[in-house]
Amino acid sequence: MSKATFQVENDDASRVTRAWVLHPDIKSDPNRRLADHGLAEAISLARALPELEVVGGEVVPLKTVRAGMLFGSGKIDELHDALEDKEIELVLIDGPVSPVQQRNLEKAWGVKVLDRTGLILEIFSDRAATREGVLQVEMAALSYQRTRLVRAWTHLERQRGGLGFVGGPGETQIEADRRAIDEQLVRLRRQLDKVVKTRALHRAARAKVPYPIVALVGYTNAGKSTLFNHLTGAEVMAKDMLFATLDPTMRRVELPDGPEVILSDTVGFISDLPTELVAAFRATLEEVLAADVICHVRDISHPETEEQAQDVREIMTSLGVEEDRPSFEVWNKLDLLDAEARDAVQVRADRDDQVFAISALKGAGTDALLAAITTQLQGAKREAQLHLDFAEGRKRAWLFDQDLVETEQQTDSGFDLTVRWTVQQEAQFERL
Structure with a gap:
């Protein structure tokens, strides 16, 4: 099997929808990354949904994006035959797909097509546990769905008669659908406002017993929840899976020879995070904005760890986190490196007082990190x-x-x- 295509072993018979992942490798994209790693991340995203059987995926090299179909006609035909042979029901495209492209590809292949934004929304919808998280995902999904209202199906092309109370005779079905979505968004915003006010009251209550807040942030699957569990003794879901943690989790921790703190585990960031979700989860990430110390957890064993770190920094900036906020970089997953690479990483970390090389799984290096946090918080009241x-x-x-x-x-x-x-x-x- 070629380097750009591989199968995924999957013995879970409970997954009912057979899915195939495509990673468009666009040569002209200035932010282009290593194609194989992009495909691997996209497959990891898809496998985060339990109802999918991810059969495999492939990289599709593209010189330019075709406006109407994304891919060229020859590749469309080639993929049609391959998808039919593998009995694929869902194609996940790792990148943006316009409504017109989605409609045309679904028609050409006879399968459902979902882009990266849609997939991430599906994962968030599956994982949201708190009332606030559920509302935010619903709002983000509706905003996304509103952009998908194109004349793709017959029911969207017919005229709606009605009694004239809403929209009047002659209103098209697409306008009625948009109206329904807008009305639902208004209702969700009202509900979310109430939940956000409740969270504000909780924050105000915590402020009266002002434990400093230490927030763990980082790229998804960097090991934040594993570190959180090690430091707190909690049992937060920690798996080798993208977006294993969605809703923020907080625990009180007593630092050695230091103050008690509230440690906050947050949703992981990811490249090309849908703009709908950046806005929707701003309230969920308020604990980061209020943090006294931020620990940026990185998977130092990942080949694109630098690019992932930059993605996190950019999202933090967009959220309004100041660059001068006290922070540490936590280079996690030392245990996945060979001895030579591990020593090299440790030497680099030892040269910088703001960097700590650790293994959250083994606990190695965490004592030095806690000591640094304690020193940083000596001035916290x-x-x-x-x-x-x-x-x-x-x-x-x-x-x-x-x-x-x-x-x-x-x-x-x-x-x-x-x-x-x-x-x-x-x-x-x-x-x-």
Whole structure:
């Protein structure tokens, strides 16, 4: 089998839809990447949907994109025969496909066609667990679907009569469909606004017990959830699968010799993330915007780790995360490298105080990472409750001199105080 085509072993009989993945390798694309790795990622995306049996895929070299069919007529015919031989029901094209191209390809091949955006939306729809996540995916899917309303099927070409209450006689079915989608989007936005307000209240409540937030971000399947589980002892879904984590997960963690923090595991980023989802998941990623420290987890064993890292940086910038936000790069999956490559990566990481080479699976290197986070957060304030006897006037005066007291209540035995202080200030207080 050629380098650009390969079969996928799959013994899961429960998957009912036979799918084939095509990765268009467009020579004129300035952002073109290694075709084989692009195909491998696309197949991994497809395999993230349990109802698909991913038979395999291939790279399709293209000099230019054909406006009406994407591929040339010869390739269309060749693929038609191959898809028929393999009894393929769904073709997944790793890239953007216009509504017209989708219609023409479905007609030529006699199968359903889905582009990269549609596939990612399907995965998100399958994985969303929280109410907010479900609403955001529904809105993104509707926005995407609205662009797909072309005169592709007979029911979209007929005239709608009706009673004239909505749209009036003569409104085309495509206009009625758009109207229905727009109305549903309005309803979803109202529901989402309520959920977002609830999240804001939860954030406000956490702010009253202000644990610093440490957010894990990175390309999908970089190992964020594995690292999260190792550091927290939680059991977040962590698989060798794209988008294994969708909704944000947070746990309280006590750093060694440092403050307690809230560790946040977030949805993974990916190249060419649909714009609908970048906007829709802005609220979900608010924990990143509020983070005191960001840990950018990278799969250092991946051949395109640098390109993946750049994708993450660009999405972070689009979300409004400042470049000067305290952050560390976490080079994960050392265990997948051979000894020579592992040593080389470790040497590179040791030269930069902001970079840590680790294996989240084995736990190697995580102690140094936690120590660096602790040092970074030494200036972060947290709340504490104190009781001082009447005889401890010196300590009480010091707290007020440092402007650390939030509230104070006198009791029969002394004073109950709520203070906000850093780790250093707490240590100073203990030495008084």
